[in-house]
Amino acid sequence: MASVEFRAVTKTFGNFTAVDQIDLSIGDGEFVCLLGPSGCGKTTSLRMIAGLETPTSGQILIGGTDVTGLHPKDRQISMVFQDYALYPHMNLADNIAYPLKVRGEPVGKRHARAREVADVLKIGDLLNRLPSQISGGQQQRTSLARALVYPSRVYLFDEPLSNLDAKLRLEARGFLNHLQRDMGMTAIYVTHDQAEAMALATRIAVMDRGRIVQFAAPIEIYRRPATTFVANFVGNPPMNLVPVEAVADRDTLVLRAEGLTMQGMPLSAGMREALAKSRTLTLGVRPEHLTVASGAEGNSIAGKLFANENMGPESLVTLERDDGSRVTARIFTDEHVDAGEVVRLGFSSDHVTFFDGEGSRIPQDGEAPL
Amino acid sequence: MKLSGTQFLSRIGFSALAAVLGALFALPLIWFLFAPFNARAELGLAIPNPFTLSNFTTVFGNSLAIHALLNSLVEGIGGVIVIGVAATLAAYALSRSTIPGKQAATYVLLLFSSVVSGSAAMVPIFLIISALGLIDTQAAVILVFSGGLLPTAMFILRDFIDGIPRSYEESAMVAGASPVQAFFDVALPVIRPGIVVVVVWAFVNIWGGFLIPFILLRSSDQMPASVAIYSFYSEAGTPIVTLLAAYSLLYSLPVIVLYLFVSWRFGFRFFGGIKA
Numbered sequence: 001m002a003s004v005e006f007r008a009v010t011k012t013f014g015n016f017t018a019v020d021q022i023d024l025s026i027g028d029g030e031f032v033c034l035l036g037p038s039g040c041g042k043t044t045s046l047r048m049i050a051g052l053e054t055p056t057s058g059q060i061l062i063g064g065t066d067v068t069g070l071h072p073k074d075r076q077i078s079m080v081f082q083d084y085a086l087y088p089h090m091n092l093a094d095n096i097a098y099p100l101k102v103r104g105e106p107v108g109k110r111h112a113r114a115r116e117v118a119d120v121l122k123i124g125d126l127l128n129r130l131p132s133q134i135s136g137g138q139q140q141r142t143s144l145a146r147a148l149v150y151p152s153r154v155y156l157f158d159e160p161l162s163n164l165d166a167k168l169r170l171e172a173r174g175f176l177n178h179l180q181r182d183m184g185m186t187a188i189y190v191t192h193d194q195a196e197a198m199a200l201a202t203r204i205a206v207m208d209r210g211r212i213v214q215f216a217a218p219i220e221i222y223r224r225p226a227t228t229f230v231a232n233f234v235g236n237p238p239m240n241l242v243p244v245e246a247v248a249d250r251d252t253l254v255l256r257a258e259g260l261t262m263q264g265m266p267l268s269a270g271m272r273e274a275l276a277k278s279r280t281l282t283l284g285v286r287p288e289h290l291t292v293a294s295g296a297e298g299n300s301i302a303g304k305l306f307a308n309e310n311m312g313p314e315s316l317v318t319l320e321r322d323d324g325s326r327v328t329a330r331i332f333t334d335e336h337v338d339a340g341e342v343v344r345l346g347f348s349s350d351h352v353t354f355f356d357g358e359g360s361r362i363p364q365d366g367e368a369p370l
Numbered sequence: 371m372k373l374s375g376t377q378f379l380s381r382i383g384f385s386a387l388a389a390v391l392g393a394l395f396a397l398p399l400i401w402f403l404f405a406p407f408n409a410r411a412e413l414g415l416a417i418p419n420p421f422t423l424s425n426f427t428t429v430f431g432n433s434l435a436i437h438a439l440l441n442s443l444v445e446g447i448g449g450v451i452v453i454g455v456a457a458t459l460a461a462y463a464l465s466r467s468t469i470p471g472k473q474a475a476t477y478v479l480l481l482f483s484s485v486v487s488g489s490a491a492m493v494p495i496f497l498i499i500s501a502l503g504l505i506d507t508q509a510a511v512i513l514v515f516s517g518g519l520l521p522t523a524m525f526i527l528r529d530f531i532d533g534i535p536r537s538y539e540e541s542a543m544v545a546g547a548s549p550v551q552a553f554f555d556v557a558l559p560v561i562r563p564g565i566v567v568v569v570v571w572a573f574v575n576i577w578g579g580f581l582i583p584f585i586l587l588r589s590s591d592q593m594p595a596s597v598a599i600y601s602f603y604s605e606a607g608t609p610i611v612t613l614l615a616a617y618s619l620l621y622s623l624p625v626i627v628l629y630l631f632v633s634w635r636f637g638f639r640f641f642g643g644i645k646a
Contacts (some may be wrong), residue, residue, distance in 0.1 A: 052540050072543040079544045085537035089559040098555070099545035146545065156544075 002063030002153040009058030020210035033197035036207035078147035086131035259302035278357025290329035293346030405615035425616035438598030461527035483521035530564035
């Protein structure tokens with residue numbers, strides 16, 4: 001196992017900048033997810049670690065040594081591809097043992113090792129089949145077996161679960177989590193699925209347009225999203241973002257927005273700084289921090305009921321505000337919501353996050369580390 | 371289902387037309403199967419009575435014609451090896467590399483290839499081959515056919531390789547394979563069905579080619595079957611139908627066998643990328 005480091009790495013394709021001056025330091029034994037929408041540069045970053053793309057500028061280090069110009073075969077890494085890349089003309093045993101074959105292991109030894117790994121992944125009885133003769137989940141495990149069959153310094157995953165159906169995906173996700181705990185491997189995992197990233201990562205690097213927006217532990221990404229982009233990308237459903245007009249009344253912060261009732265809050269130093277630049281802020285509240293409010297007391301936001309989706313133990317209640325924007329709450333299903341009427345969703349001021357005019361989170365006074 | 375009167379009539383009309391067209395195409399083939407076994411075969415269709423192999427006995431007596439089949443085989447196999455190897459390597463490079471202008475290069479080659487093996491370039495080709503001192507050698511025929519067929523072969527194969535995910539070779543290289551190992555272990559076996567298609571196509575083209583060997587080969591013992599077939603014409607230029615029919619059947623057999631073999635062994639199928 002080894003650490004991985006990006007030093008001012010940029011990759012351009014013609015006029016398009018896929019990765020823009022990225023600095024990233026991944027410790028030995030960490031499981032880091034690169035999370036972002038398609039085209040954010042996460043797959044390109046991964047492929048540069050693998051050596052399948054060469055950075056336009058900057059350096060990549062594995063285990064402290066510069067590998068920027070090194071061929072993939074000399075990097076001692078393994079990678080699981082999104083399409084699995086199983087060789088259609090080889091049976092599973094030969095597919096799994098291929099990395100050992102190129103390392104010159106004799107056939108008996110490498111097939112024994114392939115069987116060992118295949119047994120762990122519960123595909124031991126399929127070793128004589130061709131990839132086309134097994135299911136998608138089995139193909140996924142075969143490609144994982146091929147990555148695990150030889151000692152590797154870094155394990156790379158390029159959306160390995162995106163071709164599986166929902167149930168298999170959960171199962172495979174749990175297995176990957178177990179594997180990481182078991183082996184303590186350094187893993188870098190690309191995904192656009194925030195739930196996958198939250199579940200697997202020790203740290204998540206959220207990427208947007210070739211840059212890393214936030215690199216932190218999942219809980220911090222979730223509770224203290226650095227920007228409105230992160231807030232809107234992480235969480236299902238994502239954080240509600242409401243534009244508000246803020247006025248400082250001596251040491252109290254007063255907020256105004258359509259349908260919003262909110263008590264004055266003590267003004268923090270960070271808030272003063274933000275207000276000096278822009279009076280339009282964004283108020284963020286997670287859906288699970290909203291409840292159906294009975295009266296107009298306390299903090300609440302009002303709107304017409306737009307949708308009420310029953311998910312079993314909980315329901316997603318969506319309001320449409322007068323300006324057409326929507327706010328979603330995740331509530332217990334046994335709470336009653338009447339259709340057609342104006343609904344108020346209440347929240348505690350402990351659970352709100354503010355973003356300044358540029359969309360960056362405004363820190364609170366004396367914020368404790370998570 | 372009940373048909374109206376006009377629908378019924380148009381059905382009948384269509385079927386009748388199809389039957390006539392079918393017969394037009396079938397008749398020469400039936401002649402082609404019957405005439406070789408008929409000692410008195412003429413251009414008209416007749417069921418052999420009695421079935422005889424005497425035509426074949428005479429044809430096998432013509433050592434020039436039988437040797438010509440061997441020459442055809444030498445040209446076909448030689449050409450196929452050159453085209454198969456060169457087209458595979460070139461198409462792979464064109465598909466996987468990022469050379470600027472590779473698209474244009476392929477199309478220009480494709481455009482000129484029809485000229486190269488066509489009659490328009492016969493004089494320059496003759497002069498070039500003559501300057502190389504290769505007139506009257508099988509090597510000359512193989513080289514000219516290869517030059518003419520290669521661009522199309524490359525084009526077909528490049529298209530085929532473009533359809534194969536790069537992740538095959540990429541995963542091999544990440545796993546520790548050199549680019550050459552990745553090509554032979556992973557890419558080549560996946561490309562093989564495409565190569566088979568190109569090889570069969572090239573072989574059939576060379577096997578049936580007349581003009582190039584006719585011009586580049588001088589001595590009669592170098593002639594391939596497509597040229598030697600003229601030895602079954604009388605001095606006056608009229609075909610000896612019985613022998614011509616028997617030789618034509620012999621001449622067609624290798625191509626038929628090749629198709630059957632390839633279809634049995636490879637089934638002209640393609641491996642695509644596998645996905646769940």
